[in-house]
Amino acid sequence: MARILIVDDAKFMRMTLSTILTKANHEIVGEAENGREAVKLSKELSPDLVIMDITMPEMSGLDAVKELKKEQSDSKIIMCSAMGQQKMVVESIEAGAKDFIVKPFDESRVLEAVNRVLN
Numbered sequence: 001m002a003r004i005l006i007v008d009d010a011k012f013m014r015m016t017l018s019t020i021l022t023k024a025n026h027e028i029v030g031e032a033e034n035g036r037e038a039v040k041l042s043k044e045l046s047p048d049l050v051i052m053d054i055t056m057p058e059m060s061g062l063d064a065v066k067e068l069k070k071e072q073s074d075s076k077i078i079m080c081s082a083m084g085q086q087k088m089v090v091e092s093i094e095a096g097a098k099d100f101i102v103k104p105f106d107e108s109r110v111l112e113a114v115n116r117v118l119n
């Protein structure tokens with residue numbers, strides 16, 4: 001069981017992830033809808049894992065990864081990407097994200113990535 005922060009500007013996506021993760025006995029410690037909130041909440045909550053959307057208003061997931069890694073270099077982050085975002089995914093991994101999952105979410109793939117990153 002891990003303490004997880006979910007970050008996505010789409011409420012439906014946060015709900016989908018939350019359902020998948022709580023069913024697998026993980027705890028959702030917070031939700032953020034942009035990169036800036038994600039950085040703030042991550043500092044406050046020190047989650048075991050952050051699941052981060054890429055395209056969001058105010059601050060993108062990529063910029064949030066860079067910011068988080070500057071201040072909490074041991075943060076574990078999984079990116080959520082949509083089709084056609086390969087370049088952003090590669091940049092996020094270079095910036096320190098550990099893995100990525102692709103929308104629409106497949107339950108077993110989400111849990112596989114989460115377990116891999118946590119172990």
Ligand SMILES: [Mg+2]
Binds near residue numbers: 008010053054056
């Ligand atoms: Mg988005």
